[in-house]
Amino acid sequence: MFSYNIIFFFVFLLSLPYLLVKAVSSKRFRYKFFDRINPKPIKQNDYILIHLASLGEAKAFLNIKETVESIFKKKLLFSVTSNIGYDYLKSQGLEVFLAPLDFNFLYKRLFKQNLPHLAIFFETEIWPSYINYLKKHNTRVILINARMSDKSYKFYLRFKVFYETISKFDVIIAKSQKDMEKFNKFNKNVKFCDNVKYALGKKTFDYDFLLTLKMDNKKIFVFASFHKQELEFLQKAINEVLSLGYRVIIAPRYMEDLPLFEKFLKGIAVEYSMLSKLSDIKDCVLVDRFGILEALYSISSMVFVGGSLSAKLKGHNPIEPAIYNNFVFCGLYMDSFAQEVEYLKRSGCLVQIHNFDNLKSYILEYEKSNFCNLERKTQEIITCYKNILSKLIQV
Structure with a gap:
């Protein structure tokens, strides 16, 4: 252990200039x-x-x-x-x-x-x-x-x-x-x-915004934990989902990237509301609040899990939305959750797609599915x- 600490110390010293730059920029x-x-x-x-x-x-x-x-x-x-x-x-x-x-x-x-x-x-x-x-x-x-x-x-x-x-x-x-x-x-x-x-057991939530999002009985589709690297994939997907009568909710992975998502939505001329300001609610809602994804899953019916459209990101947890009986979409890059993806596929809860060209047809197909129930697995x-x-x- 002594040698490990010595090596780790020298690695730390060599990395110090980089760490200082990161500390300033991040x-x-x-x-x-x-x-x-x-x-x-x-x-x-x-x-x-x-x-x-x-x-x-x-x-x-x-x-x-x-x-x-x-x-x-x-x-x-x-x-x-x-x-x-x-x-x-x-x-x-x-x-x-x-x-x-x-x-x-x-x-x-x-x-x-x-x-x-x-x-x-x-x-x-x-x-x-x-x-x-x-x-x-x-x-x-x-x-x-x-x-x-x-x-x-x-x-x-x-x-x-x-x-x-x-x-x-x-x-x-x-x-x-x-x-x-x-x-x-x-x-x-x-x-x-x-x-x-x-x-993961289902929870109940009493956030006011949940009632607002559900008040017109629109079906809800969540783009969850999306990274800035995935913005280019979103344009077609948003339009496809909106055309089917869903309310689209977009949740950035990091709140610090929120300005980039706002700029993106304005650039593609999609009207949106911020989650914190739903007095004039639009069919597209941008999440500007941390830690409430699970609450959104509790009222949605379909979720596209981000971090899965770039090989560098390796995906995010698809189990959480599935627990709330959502049908789950994700990209091909789910390396960190490969076994979870296979389990949800076997359970009829998830499909991986490589682009959004046929997302609309997938949604129409899986709307007819009997969505998954993972409560038995939880108890086991x-x-x-x-x-x-x-x-x-x-x-």
């Missing part, structure tokens, strides 16, 4: 940056630490939050690596901090007063210094919803520090049989439960996690 990047290099000691006693990456992982973990709390009966304290995940968890009234850079001495400061009873890491969050520091101080550490790409598998096999780190998890719960087989190479205590992102996953995690308190 609000997301510089967000609470000094908290990452000078963390405040944790004051909470007798808690369970949950480490997540960003928004998607935060929402996914909340699917089993009550299960974890009911088993261990301790307060949960969240650690995240992104400002988006941090803001979301804060908005849910949860205790959260930004994880420091992966240096041993920073964790020594962070856990100076109190160490967690148990640490739960999520999916691909395998940080050697973080995990080894906790294990060295007798904290049990587990990895849940674990996934490993073929590229990562080769990388971990090549570097001893990652190989040894993965072997130190007390238990790993993989999200697929294929992932379980890969993790078995590094750790012999690997279990399998399906992806917790399938376990929660039961699986409950069975595995309950055994930890017996050790």
